Amino acid sequence: xxxxxxxxxxxxxxxxxxQWVTRIRWGVLFGLMVLIYGSHAPLITLTKxxxxxxxxxxxxxxxxxxxxxxxxxxxxxxTGGAAALHALPPLxxxxxxxxxxxxxxxxxxxxxxxxxxxxxxxxxxxxxLKIASTALLYxxxxxxxxxxxxxxxVGLLMAAGVCHTYSSLDLADPAGAEAxxxxxxxxxxxxxxxxxxxCSVSGLAAVYTERVLKSQKLPLSLQNLYLYVFGVAxxxxxxxxxxxxxKSFLEGYSGVVWVIIAGQAANGLxxxxxxxxxxxxxxxxxxxxxxxxxxxxxxxxxxLQLTLFYLLPxxxxxxxxxxxxR
Numbered sequence: 001x002x003x004x005x006x007x008x009x010x011x012x013x014x015x016x017x018x019q020w021v022t023r024i025r026w027g028v029l030f031g032l033m034v035l036i037y038g039s040h041a042p043l044i045t046l047t048k049x050x051x052x053x054x055x056x057x058x059x060x061x062x063x064x065x066x067x068x069x070x071x072x073x074x075x076x077x078x079t080g081g082a083a084a085l086h087a088l089p090p091l092x093x094x095x096x097x098x099x100x101x102x103x104x105x106x107x108x109x110x111x112x113x114x115x116x117x118x119x120x121x122x123x124x125x126x127x128x129l130k131i132a133s134t135a136l137l138y139x140x141x142x143x144x145x146x147x148x149x150x151x152x153x154v155g156l157l158m159a160a161g162v163c164h165t166y167s168s169l170d171l172a173d174p175a176g177a178e179a180x181x182x183x184x185x186x187x188x189x190x191x192x193x194x195x196x197x198x199c200s201v202s203g204l205a206a207v208y209t210e211r212v213l214k215s216q217k218l219p220l221s222l223q224n225l226y227l228y229v230f231g232v233a234x235x236x237x238x239x240x241x242x243x244x245x246x247k248s249f250l251e252g253y254s255g256v257v258w259v260i261i262a263g264q265a266a267n268g269l270x271x272x273x274x275x276x277x278x279x280x281x282x283x284x285x286x287x288x289x290x291x292x293x294x295x296x297x298x299x300x301x302x303x304l305q306l307t308l309f310y311l312l313p314x315x316x317x318x319x320x321x322x323x324x325x326r
């Protein structure tokens with residue numbers, strides 16, 4: 001008599017179903033993040049009046065951090081975690097969450113400082129080095145190892161970013177261009193140094209945040225609460241310390257600005273899910289794919305022209321994803 005044993009192992013229908021549900025959830029999460037990231041620059045462009053942003057950018061950063069803080073607090077209360085707020089947490093528990101806020105605030109100021117030592121196009125091209133710095137710090141700080149083919153995928157992501165930026169540059173030299181203010185592309189040695197610092201700090205901030213979120217067995221909403229308390233405090237202090245006297249805090253805010261704030265707040269919270277339960281490398285794919293969405297939205301909303309060269313970074317990012325996750 002033959003005994004038939006049902007398959008309840010790794011390939012059982014229930015397990016396969018759970019795997020597909022997980023993949024769909026991550027796919028939806030990834031798609032939302034790419035869409036929000038990619039729509040940021042076109043939305044900023046829509047807010048401009050006579051070519052200028054009508055609001056104080058630092059106040060927008062503070063409002064984004066405040067929105068993330070309030071959403072994290074509401075989520076914590078609704079999920080029954082309000083008991084954690086009845087007593088002050090130990091200093092050694094919350095102090096690590098101040099580091100990402102300091103690093104991100106430093107990077108925001110570096111972006112402004114670098115503009116004095118290079119043109120914006122050079123910054124856009126060289127800032128893709130943060131892909132390599134993040135991957136390197138991901139291995140060094142978290143003890144992860146990437147296979148050679150995965151390093152190739154990271155290299156393709158960085159090359160795709162450079163190609164996409166290059167394809168959007170206006171390198172034409174029309175008659176009389178030489179009479180304009182100096183060369184269109186320029187960078188100083190100090191500017192190159194600042195770019196390297198910026199890329200290193202960017203990678204360190206992402207990797208450190210991932211390490212903190214994964215090392216502490218706390219609800220993610222509580223961890224986000226700690227993160228954004230420091231985010232509001234540090235960015236608020238920076239905003240009010242260097243506030244431009246000619247603009248009030250909420251001056252120039254429109255409906256589009258509030259959409260930007262809501263979108264960036266949602267993206268920050270979604271990114272914490274990725275860093276808590278996924279990988280910082282996934283963040284790099286989100287950023288790379290968002291460049292392509294940015295170009296498509298700029299074409300659809302702002303009427304910017306796309307060329308066949310656009311297909312090159314698209315292909316490179318697709319190949320990078322295949323190589324990394326196969």
